[in-house]
Structures are given as structure tokens and as C-alpha cells.
Amino acid sequence: MTEASQGRKPEDAAEEDLRLIERVLGGDRQAFEALVRSHERRVFRVTLAVLGQVEDAEDAMQETFIKAYRHLKQFRRESRFTTWLTRIAVNEALQRRQSRKDYLPLDESSSAQQQKFPRRFEPWAADPENLYTKQELRELVEKAIRSLSGIYREALILCDVEGMSAKEAAEVLGVNVAALKSRLLRARLMMRDALSASLEQSRPLARRVVDTAAEVKNMMGMMVMRVARRQG
Amino acid sequence: MRMLTCEEVLANLSNYFDGECSAELRAQLEDHISKCRRCRVVFDSTGKMLKILVDVEPFEVPLVVSARLYSRLQKVLSEE
Numbered sequence: 052m053t054e055a056s057q058g059r060k061p062e063d064a065a066e067e068d069l070r071l072i073e074r075v076l077g078g079d080r081q082a083f084e085a086l087v088r089s090h091e092r093r094v095f096r097v098t099l100a101v102l103g104q105v106e107d108a109e110d111a112m113q114e115t116f117i118k119a120y121r122h123l124k125q126f127r128r129e130s131r132f133t134t135w136l137t138r139i140a141v142n143e144a145l146q147r148r149q150s151r152k153d154y155l156p157l158d159e160s161s162s163a164q165q166q167k168f169p170r171r172f173e174p175w176a177a178d179p180e181n182l183y184t185k186q187e188l189r190e191l192v193e194k195a196i197r198s199l200s201g202i203y204r205e206a207l208i209l210c211d212v213e214g215m216s217a218k219e220a221a222e223v224l225g226v227n228v229a230a231l232k233s234r235l236l237r238a239r240l241m242m243r244d245a246l247s248a249s250l251e252q253s254r255p256l257a258r259r260v261v262d263t264a265a266e267v268k269n270m271m272g273m274m275v276m277r278v279a280r281r282q283g
Numbered sequence: 284m285r286m287l288t289c290e291e292v293l294a295n296l297s298n299y300f301d302g303e304c305s306a307e308l309r310a311q312l313e314d315h316i317s318k319c320r321r322c323r324v325v326f327d328s329t330g331k332m333l334k335i336l337v338d339v340e341p342f343e344v345p346l347v348v349s350a351r352l353y354s355r356l357q358k359v360l361s362e363e
């Protein structure tokens with residue numbers, strides 16, 4: 052989860068959220084800004100996952116935070132603020148998607164994109180994250196996510212990036228758990244295949260082996276020259 | 284222990300990584316994976332992919348988008 056990677060445990064982040072919410076309800080607008088700062092990335096990611104376009108995602112994100120501010124009193128502490136906010140963001144994005152003229156609901160049974168089976172079977176590098184910088188890897192991941200159509204993209208983002216359970220994600224998206232799980236499995240298989248080209252052992256490692264061989268050859272050549280010179 | 288088919292193994296890919304399978308099923312899956320190269324590749328790479336998805340934190344909010352969010356919020360909140 053995002054909080055964890057920012058060096059905060061989810062429980063600590065949730066407690067900090069509660070403290071900020073108290074302050075906002077007491078009239079402190081600065082506290083709301085702090086709340087927005089720690090959640091804007093998640094909200095943007097979720098609205099982008101549902102809508103697929105930055106412009107639409109931006110509008111949905113703005114509306115999400117405005118609604119969250121106006122309805123903050125209705126936030127019940129039995130769920131985490133993150134879950135509550137994500138639900139608002141998904142609703143906001145789904146409403147926008149349904150009102151979009153070009154939106155065609157995807158029929159899962161006839162979708163050309165559906166994939167039930169993996170297609171690539173080359174092993175991945177032992178530590179694929181070492182093959183690229185974090186920025187390069189992020190770009191590869193974003194490109195692969197963008198290649199998924201909406202229902203797969205949103206399932207993957209909610210479950211595998213935001214860390215929701217299939218049950219939670221199904222609930223916020225308004226689909227049944229079985230449907231969500233089947234979308235998630237396909238999304239994962241498609242992602243795996245899409246990333247395989249860049250992360251399989253054979254490609255990047257083969258390049259490194261060739262480089263290493265060339266380096267060794269080069270080094271040996273240098274050594275032979277140095278010895279010859281010393282003896283000459 | 285009955286050996287699962289590759290299809291059964293694949294159908295349980297998500298259950299395995301989401302911790303939603305019984306100890307018995309888990310053992311059956313791991314047994315199959317240790318003997319079947321294809322399934323081993325799929326499970327190994329899926330595990331790596333799931334870790335990468337969390338580690339890279341995809342999709343940053345573009346700076347202009349973030350700036351517009353704060354200015355809109357400031358305006359709306361001051362009018363509440």
C-alpha cells in the first residue's frame with residue numbers, strides 16, 4: 052500500500068487520518084489539505100483506473116474531495132477512511148463513465164480482450180526489479196495497465212495496487228464477487244504476459260552475459276598486452 | 284494426494300496469492316508447481332508481478348493536476 056511505502060504503517064496512517072478528520076470537523080481547513088495530500092495519489096489512481104483518461108480522472112478526483120469534505124460528518128469509524136474515500140472516488144468515476152457518450156459496457160463473454168490462459172512461459176529474471184530503474188519499471192507497468200480495458204484495469208488497481216480484497220472491490224464497483232474474481236484473474240494473466248517481454252530472464256540476462264563475455268575477453272586482451280610489454 | 288491438473292492450478296492462481304485456499308489445497312498447488320515447469324513459471328512470475336505493482340506505485344498525479352485540485356478546493360472550501 053502507498054502508506055507503507057511512504058514509511059508509514061497502514062494503522063499509523065489510519066490513526067493520522069482520524070486525527071486530521073477531528074480537526075477538519077472542528078473547522079480546521081488546513082487539516083483537510085493535509086488529508087488530501089496523503090490521499091490524492093490513491094484517488095487519482097482509482098478514478099484513472101475507472102475512466103482511463105487523465106482529464107476525466109482529474110474532474111472525478113476534484114468532485115471526490117469536495118464530496119468527502121461536505122460529507123465528512125457521515126464518515127463512520129468502523130471502516131477505514133481510505134475505504135470510505137475510495138468508495139466515493141469509484142462512484143464518482145462510474146457515474147462519469149456511464150454518462151460518457153462513447154462508453155460501451157464491455158461484454159465479458161464476447162470480449163476479444165479476454166484471456167483465460169497465460170501465453171508466455173519463459174521464466175522471469177530472479178530479481179526483475181534490478182533490471183531497470185524504478186522510474187523505468189513504473190513506465191513499463193503503467194503502459195501494461197493502460198493496455199487493459201476498463202473492467203480489468205479497475206479490478207487490478209483496486210485489488211493489487213490499493214490492496215482491497217476481492218469482496219471490497221466487488222462491493223465498491225457494484226459487481227458480484229465471482230465476476231470480480233474472474234476479472235481479476237484475467238487482469239493478472241494479461242499483466243503478466245504484457246510485462247513478460249521486458250522481465251523474462253532470457254532477454255535482459257542474455258544481454259548481460261554477452262556483455263560479461265566481451266568484458267572478460269577485453270580484460271584478457273589487456274592482460275596479454277601488459278605481460279608482453281613487460282617481457283619485451 | 285491427487286495431482287491437480289494445470290487448469291485447476293491456474294483456476295486457483297488468485298486464491299493462492301490472496302491467501303484464500305485451505306492448507307490442503309495449498310499443498311496440492313505447491314506439489315504440482317514443483318513438478319510442472321509451465322505452472323511454476325506462471326506462479327513465480329505472477330508473484331513477482333504482484334510485488335512490482337505495489338513497489339513501483341504507478342500513476343503519479345501530474346503537477347498541474349495537483350495544483351488545480353488545491354486551488355479548486357481552496358475556492359470551494361472558502362465558500363462553504
Ligand SMILES: [Zn+2]
Binds near residue numbers: 289315319321322323
Ligand atoms: Zn501444470
